[in-house]
Amino acid sequence: EGEFLGLSDFSVKEVQINIEDKAIVTAYEHILGVKAVGNNIELPNLRLVFYEDEGPDLSASVDEKLDLMLLRFQVSQDFDLVRFAESLSTDKLYLDRKAKTLAVDIPQHMELWFTKQGL
Incomplete structure (x- = not known):
């Protein structure tokens, strides 16, 4: 069958990010210079949406998870x-x-x- 050659042109409109601690949203606000509205940070052409949750995957060290x-x-x-x-x-x-x-x-x-x- 045909070999997948990759995507030639695409754009990402929204990234959904699971977080364990709301302080992470504050870090994004500080770095990006944009205040979150609810759990959303609106950037030109991109929305970051944060979902606060719990679980071993969210609390694991970055070296221990994919x-x-x-x-x-x-x-x-x-x-x-x-x-x-x-x-x-x-x-x-x-x-x-x-x-x-x-x-x-x-x-x-x-x-x-x-x-x-x-x-």
Whole structure:
């Protein structure tokens, strides 16, 4: 039969994220600079929907489960990732030497990556 060659063009409109602790929503608000309305964070072209729940999969260490590990956001070439990184009050981040990729860790959850367009 025909071999699957992958998707050529698609977009994601909504990401549903299961969380154990509402504090994770606060971390997203701080990093993204957007206030949640209920359990939703509205971004241009993307909605993040948080579902608070309990369970061993949500409380397990990120090293012990197979789950979504990161969300990647593309920013324009002129976006100042150095200044953005300095504005975040966390030591849980990595900015590459050329300041083209910033990874911010939300402990016991996932990473948010901000990359310059074209990477």
